[in-house]
Amino acid sequence: MTRVPESRRELLIDKHADYIYNYGQTKDSFEFYATEHFRMSGVYWGLTAMHLLGKQHMMDTAAITDWVLSCQHANGGFGGSERHDPHLLYTLSAVQILALCGALNRINKEQVTQYVRSLQQPDGSFAGDDWGEIDTRFSYCALSCCKLLGQAQAIDVKAAASYVASCQNIDGGFGCTPGNESHAGQVFTCVAALAIADSLHLLDKDLTSWWLCERQTESGGLNGRPEKLQDVCYSWWCLSALSILGRLSWIDQEALACFILNCQDENRGGISDRPEDMVDVFHTFFGIAGLSLMGRCNLEAIDPVYALPETTTRQLLGK
Template sequence: MHESHAGYAYCAVGALSLLKRPAEGPWSGESHCGMDVASLVRFLASRQLPYQDPAGGDGDGDGDEDNFPQPSALSRDAVAGLCPQHVGLNGRCNKVADTCYTWWVAGTLDCLRRDQGGGGGGPDVKIAREPARRFLLEKTQHVIGGFSKNPGGPPDVYHAYLGLAALAAMEEPGLKEFDVTLCVSLQTVANIEAGRRGLLKRYSAGDNNMASDKVVRLGELMAGCEAEKLVGNGAGLETAEDGQLLELLLAGRMLLTRT
């Protein structure tokens, strides 16, 4: 049996949530029947690691490996009523904290809470949100923008997006409301749903060929790498519904190519 992994946990919980999700609008009710939620929550909560700044500023060698005590250290601090200043999260045992795993863990826990109706109905999880937030904003956020994988590393788009996703899942002020199951903003979800409604409306009206031709035409525009510009300025789009359809196709491409 392979070891547990926080990223795979998110994918599994998200997939189960999507299987029970209605075509549009909010959903309620558990989607993880048969899952050992208590064990999963314990595994996710144990992914927290206290981060300690290096004593010297120019240390040598292996980056931040030595700046994360073993996971048991956080448990001892919690028992003593202490709270570390910075808390990162890892994906597996004996690994250092990584920006993206703050998202994989926070997103999974939020999925579980929402599936059980939100409010007090979800699992009672003790994640150190403020220290985790400070770890992202003060340790992995880079001076030139974006987020790095670990403290001191260069920023990249992958960790920048998931760093922001983690902050959105933790309800960071100034960020759009987030759909943790799809890993996009609620506004993006609304655009996708609007585009889908437009497609269904055309098909239900017997306009199958026109809708099909439209998808092909917009797909060709996407292949020409001009789609993002079209969404921004509306050039080449015949109707507002075309814009919604194009956004739907773009979102689908993003979801299919995301790694």
């Protein structure tokens, strides 16, 4: 097993909280501009991570809520930030943030679901926006969004599930459209989508779980596809799916936890894709979320289907 330096054997909670807090404050960096088009997701990753760390009080939820609302368009959809077009990816992030801030009553739920509904295709799939890109990621966004808003009946859930099921490959994984190669990120979106649609019977649980557990490499980390390098983000993509399928025991959780902890930047806070790489808020969230799924480091529990703290989904969905 990879040796973990002493300073990284624990989750550096305060350092990560400071790192995430500062990420939201730094507005004069190249990254700030380069990531502007997906800032909505960035804020969601950061805020959810803060909740898991028990540091949500550090965040100005009123300001965040106002900002999220400022990104909504007339058609009901949300953009990646104020200056960007509406898209399903960011509409889900916006709904997730508002759920975390207890501010779902600030939006017109029917209007948002109307937007989501407008993107469903005759075959049950979803386009990401009016420009027609189809991907099972968008199926997940649509299902999660409508369910969180208590509006699942607004879309054709059965058709959505059967499209997702049609993207399952012979290795048990899922691709972005039928026939395309399995990818762990896509497996999470498809398994979680089927879970929301109450259609997990459509997949071969053992086969999917076996493909997922084969993602663990010698390093303890998980990769996204066969013969690829491990990366902290798959601590979420693979693990959440294994958790939904009730097969977390099929991987070596201890080794994975060590790998994640070893990717912490003990000086500046944050978690990177692999040890000694530069950290970012995306990997920081997925590392913490992975540890939370495994019940480690006294973190708040995360819901593997909705990628939100369990306290939030319990409140919203009563589960």
